[in-house]
Amino acid sequence: MKLRQFVFIATLLTAASIAGSGVHPHGSVLPDQPAGKAEVVDLNGLRNVEFGDTEQELTRRGVLRSDVDACGPVLAEHEAVSPIFVDDRLVLLWVDDPTRTPEGVTVGTPISEIWSSYSSVTRLHAPQGTYRLDGLLARRGDRAYLFLHDGKTVRKTIAGYAEWAQRLFDEGYGPC
Numbered sequence: 001m002k003l004r005q006f007v008f009i010a011t012l013l014t015a016a017s018i019a020g021s022g023v024h025p026h027g028s029v030l031p032d033q034p035a036g037k038a039e040v041v042d043l044n045g046l047r048n049v050e051f052g053d054t055e056q057e058l059t060r061r062g063v064l065r066s067d068v069d070a071c072g073p074v075l076a077e078h079e080a081v082s083p084i085f086v087d088d089r090l091v092l093l094w095v096d097d098p099t100r101t102p103e104g105v106t107v108g109t110p111i112s113e114i115w116s117s118y119s120s121v122t123r124l125h126a127p128q129g130t131y132r133l134d135g136l137l138a139r140r141g142d143r144a145y146l147f148l149h150d151g152k153t154v155r156k157t158i159a160g161y162a163e164w165a166q167r168l169f170d171e172g173y174g175p176c
Contacts, residue, residue, distance in 0.1 A: 038098035038106070039078065041159045043143035045093065046078055051143070051160050053090045084164070092160035092168065101145060101157065109154045114138060114147055124169050135169050137162070 045051050048063050055073065058064035064083070066073040075081050080099045084092040097107035103117040115121055118138035124146075126132035133148040133155055144162035146169060147154045158165055 038100050039080065039095075040102055041081070041093055041095050041099055041157070042102050043140055043145070043159060045090070045159075046075070046081060049075060049078065049083075049090065049093075051090055051093075054088050055085055055090075056088065058090070084160070084168075086164065090160075091164040092158055095157045095159065099157070101159070105145070105147065105154060105157065107154055107156065111136060111147070111149045111151070111153060114154070118145070124166075130172075132172065137165060137169070 039046065043051075045053070048061070049058065055064060058075075059066070059073075063076055064073045065076050073083065073085075075083055078099075080096040082094040083090055084094070100106035101117075103113075105113060105117060114136045118140075120139050122137045122139065124135035124137055126134050133150060136147045136149060138145045138147065139162045142162055143160065144165045146158040146165040148156040148158070158168065
C-alpha cells in the first residue's frame with residue numbers, strides 16, 4: 001500500500017511541476033482584443049479542450065504540442081494555460097492572466113469576489129512555514145476552480161476535476 005501511495009504522490013507532484021511550465025510569452029497574449037474577449041476557462045475546459053480528453057486525442061487534433069522547449073506538453077493557441085494529465089487524461093488546467101472564468105475571475109481579482117461569485121467555496125490553508133499560497137476551492141459537482149491567493153487577490157487559477165484540485169493543493173505544487 002505504501003508503494004501505491006508513493007507512486008500516486010510522485011505522479012501528482014510531477015504533474016503539478018509540469019503545470020507551472022510551458023512557454024509563456026512576454027506581454028499580453030491577446031494584444032488586439034479587448035479585455036472582454038480574453039480566453040475563458042469553464043468547468044468543461046477551454047475552446048477545443050475538454051477535461052477528460054486524452055493526450056493522444058489532443059495531439060492528433062493539433063491542440064497539444066510536445067515539440068517546444070518546456071517541461072511538458074503545451075496547448076497550442078492557449079499560451080496562458082498549462083495542462084495537467086493523469087493516466088493520459090486531462091484533469092486540470094493552470095491558467096494565467098488574461099484567461100478568466102465565465103464569472104470574470106482572473107489573476108488580480110479580489111478574493112472577496114470569489115465569495116460573491118460562487119455558491120460553494122471552501123477555504124484551504126497552506127502549511128505554516130511554506131511559501132505556498134492559501135486557496136479557495138469553488139466546487140460544482142465533480143468539478144472545481146482552485147483559486148490560489150495571497151490573502152487579498154487571486155494569484156493563480158486552476159480548473160478541472162475537484163478531486164484532483166484538492167489533491168494538488170494537499171500534496172503541494174511548485175514550478176517545473
